[in-house]
Structure formats: structure tokens, C-alpha cells
Amino acid sequence: MGLPEERGRSGSGSRGQEEAGAGGRAQSWSPPPEVSRSAHVPSLQRYRELHRRSVEEPREFWGDIAKEFYWKTPCPGPFLRYNFDVTKGKIFIEWMKGASTNICYNVLDRNVHEKKLGDKVAFYWEGNEPGETTQITYHELLVQVCQFSNVLRKQGIQKGDRVAIYMPMIPELVVAMLACARIGALHSIVFAGFSSESLCERILDSSCSLLITTDAFYRGEKLVNLKELADEALQKCQEKDFPVRCCIVVKHLGRAELGMGDSPSQSPPIKRSCPDVQISWNQGIDLWWHELMQEAGDECEPEWCDAEDPLFILYTSGSTGKPKGVVHTVGGYMLYVATTFKYVFDFHAEDVFWCTADIGWITGHSYVTYGPLANGATSVLFEGIPTYPDVNRLWSIVDKYKVTKFYTAPTAIRLLMKFGDEPVTKHSRASLQVLGTVGEPINPEAWLWYHQVVGAQRCPIVDTFWQTETGGHMLTPLPGATPMKPGSATFPFFGVAPAILNESGEELEGEAEGYLVFKQPWPGIMRTVYGNHERFETTYFKKFPGYYVTGDGCRRDQDGYYWITGRIDDMLNVSVREKIGPIATPDYIQNAPGLPKTRSGKIMRRVLRKIAQNDHDLGDTSTVADPSVISHLFSHRCLTIQ
Structure with missing residues (x-):
């Protein structure tokens, strides 16, 4: 695996080892001793021991972790079965197949009844406006989830049904997804910034029979009439011969103007009054959340699910084509996100954790x-x-x-850097212990600002690489164990066996650059693309049989650190520069102020291909963060060619 020897500078706030000239080692920082002393993994040597066991004895390693959770029935057969080689038959991954459990029971009932955490705060909710706050304990969350589970069952939702959720970051979103998990239904959460067309596409692809949404919400100063967008999506579904039978609406902002004569009963106190919000009301389809909850009982027996039953569907952002419905399963996903959270953020019972991601993304599913x-x-x-x-x-x-562990995206860090140090340094931030980044590789300049200004040179940074498809972290430092290099995702998490391949599929040893792949399954790996297993096999396993192909390029340095270099199809192999002939020579080179990216930072390559072909039929572009970039590229494309 090429892991380095344990070395580096010690001491809190040390500047770290400087870069040793051209071709030398990158700047690095060792974990502060006060972090290592209390860490679950206190040294690089201990990390190496655990990682070696996890890849050499995965059944025993994950079997020990599984004992920490509640299983209605234990695993009756092999703990792990899989095939990664398309030449040997169908691709499949099975962890603990035949064991039965319920993830909602494990994250709520187990904490309330077995661990006596009922009075502990599960979430501090901060609304869009300062001063809009509430908190919800584990017991309160369990009661609300049971109530909404009963609501869903009363609406005819059963195990295996799909439920679409189109909501902002409010507590009811968490309640809705956990209620689906409690009764064995699959939630399909659609980011509330997506268009009605995107929502419709996802509802149709997974045949969702029920939609949960809100009246409206504010994102900054922008008012988003989410119910209006939901209505448009349901109308599109109707036109495509797929009527969704029910839409449950949370009254989040203001009073509704209802059609058809009937008014809802008085809602609970709203978080922000917005009388100008007007929504249409579709009798026979639309139902108020608060009215349904008032009628629901507060106890609900969970549906016991096989470990390999699907838990949820989450669609990729569509940066390379039609969004893929990534399917994660109950048992393996539960083990993996629980374990990555504990070790990557070095979680302790007194921590207050804050992941700024929206639950509409995989980061929000796994780490919110x-x-x-x-x-x-x-x-x-x-x-x-x-x-x-x-x-x-x-x-x-x-x-x-008093947040202790803080997890955000490099995009947010770079945005805040533009405003200077003063907005950060005028706040104490004394509670912070660990910082994290997610979503894209972080450039060294942003890493250094995050470390020196936000973390005051005392907080380790966990720069995490993973994907929607992986369920949880794959390459990451551990706060008390890993010497950090700005911009490097460092080493593999437990159970993860990475390799770097060349174009011929040969594994490269030592210092190398090529395709990043994984050689064996980890519990959180996706199991299929919903309704299209062939696409799953083609996308992730066909190019290099025997490996899971990430689609990302990667460099491993002389110390064994991994550096993500970008999507492999965005890269030009440096080793063949001198062989470029007329076929590979560009007709035109166009400078641009930016590229069309999704809100999660992915370049939308399919859009760039259309622009290059002067094809204005771009398909769904609702996930583009800045649509003006597309207009600029089209207009200046013509000028460049002329």
C-alpha cells in the first residue's frame, strides 16, 4: 500500500515541514498532541494496524463493528459475497445477506431506550433568518418519526415503495426520510434547488407514489415557491401517464390561499411569516402535514428489513449525462456511515457536529x-x-x-476567503477541534487559509474523497493519526483497498499517476443503478474487470499519499503530449471566465460537448449553478470561430 513511516513535526500550531524544493516533499503538518491523546486512532502505526486487518480480514473486521448495532435476526450465511469481474458473470455485492435490522430503529430507538439519550439534543435547527431556531431531542425526533411513519402507512405506503422528498433544510425533512426508513420504503430526496423538470424526471424514473414538499422557503433573500414547482412536476408526471396519488405539504412559511373552497385548520406557529406566499391546492391529492400528524399515533413498530434491502435512491447530479439512481442498502450503508463518522471526525459524546451540506446530496444523507x-x-x-x-x-x-467538528466544501471556503480574515477572527471559534472538507479537491491556498485562519493552526483538517456511489469516505486523514499535506486526501479508510492503473489496466506501484480504482468492496458501496443494472456494470466495472472504477484520476506521491487530479475524461495524459497529431489538435481554443458546473462543483461535460457542437438542445440544465456561464460560452463560441 506504500504507507509512510510515522514521522513529521509535532506540537500544536507548528507550521509544518516546508516543501523541499522542486520534486521535494509537499508541506505537511502532524496532528497536535492534544488531539492524538484522546483520539480513537492516536497514531499512524495504529492506523496501519487497523487498516491492514480491515482489508485482509474484512468479514471479521466489519463483523465486530456490526455487533454494536441491533439485529432482529443474525446473518445466517456468509458475511460477504461479491463479484467485481464482469468476465465472470453478474456484478453483485452482498454484506450480511439474510440478517434483518432497521436503520431507523438503530439511530433512534436504540439511542433512546438502550443508551438513554432521549433528552440529548439531536439537532439544533438554524433557519435562514438569524433568530429562527429550534431544537429537537432524540426522544422528540423518535415520536415525530413514529407519527409520520403511521401517516405514510395510512396513505398506503408499504415496504419497497418509493417516496419522493422535495424539501429545504428543515427538521421535517429528517423526519420524513427516517419515517420512510422505519417502514421499509425507499426515500428519493431531490435537492430543493432543482427544477420541476428534474423533480419530474426522478419521480418517473423510480415510480414514486407519494411526494412530500413544503409551501415555500427562503434561501438567503430569495423566496422559492416550492409548492408551485412541485405542482408543475406533478402535472408533467400526469401528462406522461404517471399520476402521483398524494402530495403532503409542510406549512413552513406563510398562509396559503386555497382553491376549491376549503381552508386548512390553523397550523402550528410558523417559523417565518410570509403572507405573500400563495399556493394552489389540489383537492384529492394535497394534504397538510400538520393535520395528518395531529391524527397520528406516536408509536410505530419498525419494518424489519434484510441487510441487503434497498434503503434509498439518490440521483447523481447529471454532470456526465442522464442522472443515475444510486441505490444504497440498509445494513452495509448503516455500518459504513456510522464507522466513517466516528473515526474520520474522531467523534466523542460531548461533540457538537456541523456539516453544512444540504441533505439533498449524499453528504447530507451520510453526515447530516x-x-x-x-x-x-x-x-x-x-x-x-x-x-x-x-x-x-x-x-x-x-x-x-460551541461547534467542535465542522465539515464544509472548498467552494464555501474559497467564497469566504474573498472577504478576508476579519469576519472569521472577530469570532472566538475556541470550540473547534477538527475541520473537514468535502465535494472536490481543495487547493493548497484554500487549505492553508482554512487551517491557519479558521482553525488557528490547531485543528486537523480531514480532506475527504468519496462519491455518491461509495456511501461514505474512501480516502481521508484521521485527525489524531495522519500527517496532513494541503490538497491531499492522504490514505484509504478502513476496508478500502485503492490501486492506480494505467490505460492497459496494470497496477502501478510506488509514485504513480493514473486511474483510481478499488480492489474489493466496502460495506457502503452502492449495489446498483435503480432499474438499470447493466448501466451499473458498464459505468463502474466494465473498463477494468475486477475493479470498481471511480472515474477519477489520482496521483500517489513518494510518501504514499493520494492526490485526486480530477475526472479522468477531463485529463490529457502528459506522457503522450509529443504524439498528438492532426486528429487530436483542437480547431479552436476559447477562453472563458468559467465552466458550467453543478452546485456540488462538478463540471457538466455533456453541456460542454453540446456547446462545442453548437447544439442548443442541452437537455436539463437546472443543476447548473450559474446559467449565465452557458450563455457566455455560446455567444463567445461564435466570435471565436468567426
Whole structure:
């Protein structure tokens, strides 16, 4: 595996080892001793021991972790069965098949009844507006989830049914997804920033029979009439001969103007009054959340599911084509997100954790909801954006709740860097112990600012590489064990066996660059693309039989550190530069101020191909963060060619 010897500078706030000239080692920082002393993994040597066992004895390693959870029935047969080689038959992965459990029971009932955490805060909710706050304990969350589970069952939702959720970052979103998990239904959460067309496409692809949404919400100063978008999506579904039978609506903002004569009963106190919000009401389809909850009982027996039963569907952002419905399963996903959360963030019972991601993305699934709750953690749930009402917002929340572990995206870090150090340094941030990044590789300049300014040179940074498809972290430092290099995702997590391949599929040893692949399954790996297993096999296993292909390029340095270099089909292999002939020579080179990217930072290559072909039929572009970039590229394409 090429892991380095344990070395590096010690001491809190040390500047780290400087770069040793051209071709030398990159700057690095060792974990502060005070972090290592209390860490679950206190040294690089201990990490190596655990990692070696996890890849050499995966059944025993994950079997020991599985004992920490509740299983209605134990695994009756092999703990792990799989095939990664398309030449040997169908691709499949089975962890603990035949064992039965329920992830909602494990993240709520187990914590309330077995661990006596009923009075512990599960979430501090911060609304879009400062001052809009609430908190919910584990017991309160369990009661609400049981109530909404009964609501879903009363609406005819059964095990295996698909439920679409189209909501902002409010507590009801967590309640809805856990209620689906409790009764064995699959939730398909659609980011509330997506268009009605995107929502319709996802409802149709997985045949969702019920939709859960809200009346409206604010994102910064922007008012989003989510119910209107949901209505448009349901109308599109109707036109395509797939009528969704029920839409449950959370009254989040203001009073509704209802059609058809009937008015809803008085709702509970709303979080922000917005009388101008008007929504249409479709009798026979639309139902108010609060009215249904008032009628529901607060106890609900969980549906016991096989470990390999599907838990949820989450669609990729569509950066390379039609979004893929990634399917994760109950048992393996539960083990993996719980374990990655515990070790990557070095979670302890007194921590307050804050992941700024939206639950509409996999980061929110794994590290806002399931991972923290599985560990009995207290988390911050944030509806707003980093710059509203001003750039102090994140750091004021950190101080308000004494956040100890903070996890955000490089995009947010670079945005806040533009405003300088003062908005950060005027807040204490004394509670912070570990910082994390997710979503894309972080550039060294942003890493250094995050470490030196936000973390005051005392907080380890866990720069995590993973995918929607992997369920949880794959390459990551551990706070008390791993010497950090700015921009490197460092080493594999437990159970992860990476390799770097060349174009011929040969494994490269030592210092190398090529395709990043994984040689064996980990519990959190996706099991299929919903309704299209052939696409699953073609996308992830066909190019290099015997390996899971990430689609990302990677470099391993002389110390064994892994550096993600970008999507492999965005890269030009440096070794063949001198062989480029007329076929590979570009007709035109166009400079641009930016590229079409999704809100999670992925370049939409299919859009770039269309622009290059001067094809204005781009398909769904609702996931593009800045649509003006596309207009600029089209207009300046013509000028360049002329």
C-alpha cells in the first residue's frame, strides 16, 4: 500500500515541514498532541494496524463493528459475497445477506431506550433568518418519526415503495426520510434547488407514489415557491401517464390561499411569516402535514428489513449525462456511515457536529442524518447560506452552539476567503477541534487559509474523497493519526483497498499517476443503478474487470499519499503530449471566465460537448449553478470561430 513511516513535526500550531524544493516533499503538518491523546486512532502505526486487518480480514473486521448495532435476526450465511469481474458473470455485492435490522430503529430507538439519550439534543435547527431556531431531542425526533411513519402507512405506503422528498433544510425533512426508513420504503430526496423538470424526471424514473414538499422557503433573500414547482412536476408526471396519488405539504412559511373552497385548520406557529406566499391546492391529492400528524399515533413498530434491502435512491447530479439512481442498502450503508463518522471526525459524546451540506446530496444523507444519529451525536441543521445576512453567519453559529467538528466544501471556503480574515477572527471559534472538507479537491491556498485562519493552526483538517456511489469516505486523514499535506486526501479508510492503473489496466506501484480504482468492496458501496443494472456494470466495472472504477484520476506521491487530479475524461495524459497529431489538435481554443458546473462543483461535460457542437438542445440544465456561464460560452463560441 506504500504507507509512510510515522514521522513529521509535532506540537500544536507548528507550521509544518516546508516543501523541499522542486520534486521535494509537499508541506505537511502532524496532528497536535492534544488531539492524538484522546483520539480513537492516536497514531499512524495504529492506523496501519487497523487498516491492514480491515482489508485482509474484512468479514471479521466489519463483523465486530456490526455487533454494536441491533439485529432482529443474525446473518445466517456468509458475511460477504461479491463479484467485481464482469468476465465472470453478474456484478453483485452482498454484506450480511439474510440478517434483518432497521436503520431507523438503530439511530433512534436504540439511542433512546438502550443508551438513554432521549433528552440529548439531536439537532439544533438554524433557519435562514438569524433568530429562527429550534431544537429537537432524540426522544422528540423518535415520536415525530413514529407519527409520520403511521401517516405514510395510512396513505398506503408499504415496504419497497418509493417516496419522493422535495424539501429545504428543515427538521421535517429528517423526519420524513427516517419515517420512510422505519417502514421499509425507499426515500428519493431531490435537492430543493432543482427544477420541476428534474423533480419530474426522478419521480418517473423510480415510480414514486407519494411526494412530500413544503409551501415555500427562503434561501438567503430569495423566496422559492416550492409548492408551485412541485405542482408543475406533478402535472408533467400526469401528462406522461404517471399520476402521483398524494402530495403532503409542510406549512413552513406563510398562509396559503386555497382553491376549491376549503381552508386548512390553523397550523402550528410558523417559523417565518410570509403572507405573500400563495399556493394552489389540489383537492384529492394535497394534504397538510400538520393535520395528518395531529391524527397520528406516536408509536410505530419498525419494518424489519434484510441487510441487503434497498434503503434509498439518490440521483447523481447529471454532470456526465442522464442522472443515475444510486441505490444504497440498509445494513452495509448503516455500518459504513456510522464507522466513517466516528473515526474520520474522531467523534466523542460531548461533540457538537456541523456539516453544512444540504441533505439533498449524499453528504447530507451520510453526515447530516444517518452517520451522526447512528453515533448519538448532536448536530447543527442549517437552512441558510454562508453569506446571509452577512459573512459572519457561519462563525457566529459555530460560537453559538460551541461547534467542535465542522465539515464544509472548498467552494464555501474559497467564497469566504474573498472577504478576508476579519469576519472569521472577530469570532472566538475556541470550540473547534477538527475541520473537514468535502465535494472536490481543495487547493493548497484554500487549505492553508482554512487551517491557519479558521482553525488557528490547531485543528486537523480531514480532506475527504468519496462519491455518491461509495456511501461514505474512501480516502481521508484521521485527525489524531495522519500527517496532513494541503490538497491531499492522504490514505484509504478502513476496508478500502485503492490501486492506480494505467490505460492497459496494470497496477502501478510506488509514485504513480493514473486511474483510481478499488480492489474489493466496502460495506457502503452502492449495489446498483435503480432499474438499470447493466448501466451499473458498464459505468463502474466494465473498463477494468475486477475493479470498481471511480472515474477519477489520482496521483500517489513518494510518501504514499493520494492526490485526486480530477475526472479522468477531463485529463490529457502528459506522457503522450509529443504524439498528438492532426486528429487530436483542437480547431479552436476559447477562453472563458468559467465552466458550467453543478452546485456540488462538478463540471457538466455533456453541456460542454453540446456547446462545442453548437447544439442548443442541452437537455436539463437546472443543476447548473450559474446559467449565465452557458450563455457566455455560446455567444463567445461564435466570435471565436468567426
